Amino acid sequence: MREKLSLLRYVLAGNPVTLLALVMLAVLLGCAVLGPSLVPYDPIATNTSVALQAPSAAHWFGTDQLGRDVFSRVVVAARLDLSIAFAAVLLSMAIGSVLGAAMGYFRGWLDTAASRATDVLMAFPLFVLAMAMVAALGNSVSSVVYATAVINLPFYIRLARAETSIRRDMGYIEAARVGGSGHARILRVFLLPNILPSLVVQASVNLGWAVLNTAGLSFIGLGVRAPTPEWGIMVAEGAQFIVSGRWWIAAFPGAALMLAVFCFNLLGDGLRDIVDPRSRT
């Protein structure tokens, strides 16, 4: 454990950008967990007397057309956006890694069939596929989770398959077979834990996409519905006011979205450096 910490310190010292990403992640998670109890105004309560006010000391990010405080709504929205993204990514990682690892380990017909199915899935424009799925499954938060999980699935399958293919012929797998382990146990105990680090790197980058995908779907009116605070909806609602000079309604949720995606991408790069054995010299 102490060695892991010292490795972390070593990597972060040569990589201050990752430290920045970690700080940003802490802020985002803080908003998601504590947001509703921290914000100064009720994010849903309307008050038309203060509608469309520019940012001020009372309303840091201004107010929207119904007089709701944009700051409160941006902070509270973090919980919903991040929950959808985390749930979707966890789902696709769980299914994709087991399926991909089995494909790489057993090869044969399972691999051939599932690889071609993955290729078909990748051939679709992914966002259009997600739109179609939400439309078919019904306009709810859970269908956004499923749709996002499905479009991310191929990345995990391919990664897990490739990482398993490298390891399936290594000495410790053969040693496990000589030591009396069956196929299921080799996959569970020997292969999956060893491919996990690279999957976690992929997951971190994927979280950014998932946040963007969720916001994108609600921007065009699928999934989460108004008046729920959600970054995509807020950008969509604010877009019509930009022409009249009220930029703050769309700009602040847009900036929050950008920061979240940015943070996960940086974090992914940093994790890759930590996992990469070449950085351990």
Added chain:
Amino acid sequence: MSDALLSVRDLSVEFRTRSGIVPALRGVSFEVAPGEMLGIVGESGSGKSVTAYSVLGLLEASARVTGGQAIFGGRDVLRLGQAALNELRGAEMSIVFQNPRTALNPIRPVGAQIADVIARHDPAPPAVIRERVLEALRQMRIAEPERRASAYPFELSGGMCQRIGIAMALACAPRLLIADEPTTGLDVTTQAAVMDLFRDAVRARGVGSILITHDLALASQYCDRIVVMQTGKVVEDAPVSEIFARPRHPYTQRLLRSTPSSVDRIEDLVPEEEPVAPAPPRAPTSGPPVLEVRGLRKSYALSRPGLFWWRRNTERLQAVGGVGLAIQPGEAVGLVGESGCGKSTLSRMICRLIQPDEGEVLLDGEPIHRIAPGRFARMPQRRQIQMVFQDPTESLNPRFSVFDAIADPVKQLMPREGTALLRQRVERAAAQVGLPLALLPRYPHQLSGGQKARVGIARAMAVEPRLLVLDEPTSALDVSVQAVVLKLLTRLRRQEGVAQLFVSHDLNVVRLLCDRILVMHKGQVVESGPAEQVFNNPAHDYTRSLLAAIPRLPMPQEAGTL
């Protein structure tokens, strides 16, 4: 001395790592005379490669030269900028790398790669360059140089790739050539051919050269002078004849005595502290063999079957073609052959890791070849045959502690035993292989190569097998560690009575360890017999060529008994 081609003085290099500054070289000094072949010998981590790379200015970013000088052609090459080094490298001095396949660009014909080097330092019309490329290939005695020049590295064998590498290094007639373990990945017979060519080419041109190797015997056969390095220091620097007749430094003496070809009996190998039980008086065993194999065959499809039945290719490569052998309880049998001879396939079929196409595997007289490998993993007989793998690092799960690694087969194969008994078994196995109990909670990356090898052996021994199949268990280890492991294996056989099938490419090692030797060539056993007989009176031509290719140490006077 001003007549030296390269003169290295007090060279010090350090590496910046996670655990602070690590010195790699501490005041290394040596000289290479024109036309001389200098051997730099040492074990891994001794700094022999770092020395070569610092002279060529090829050190990686985390390394820093902290002192000393390297005078080459009147200039200190350690002080030269990259532009000046680029002029020098390839033209004045060049290097042959360890792995010929990774040192060549895989997507460019080899002739074009040699032409690149010539064009960089000696621009000429394409026709002239092409002629020089062919000349360079001809000098490496590459048949049909016109055709080979347009081949890609993956179309050539490892030995051929290394000849190309040497041709490339010599293409611009350098005055100094450094070869960094040029034959480490090659078979002994290929190694002998490549090294002969290397020496002839270097001699014919009067090029000064440095051969970096871990193999004292190889260096003794080809070099004029040898520098022995240990932990970043030169411990001995002497002409070949002197260093073997009168090694002065204790480390050199120890290195010599751990080289298998230098001794006749396993007991003579250093280190002496590893006790070897005396060989028990062995009555000729008349009982059934612990393992018997009859007419075992295995072939592989040369190309993957197509998706559709009509594209299925029926061409197959015969890996093992009808092999039979029997191993008596407590006997050690050596299986020797070069890469691709089928010895690994055979040992994996015996261990029931792969299914033979034909033939029988009998364990204690009971056929086990009909049980599918997946199902055999859960059979009680699984315990009886255990295996030790080639690469000690690769054969340990990085996420298992030493205790887990040794305990895992016990848990799977003897599930009815309790936790207390499990702990006892693991500790007993660790004690058997001389692994301190304090190492049990550690993880593989915290262990040395020799400790990892011990864990691999302890894991196999923990379930008390009757047959241990050892697949090149020492080929990834330094000679001094190899000596320890060989002694350990001998002790296990004599004390525990476990039979051993020792698979190796190294006849010298097998001779020390085994009662009987089988020589495999192209999927067949071409010769078998008692170890001494195969080694001293080989009957088959292939065995003779194998023996002739092994580098030997020049024997001091008393070694006339061999």
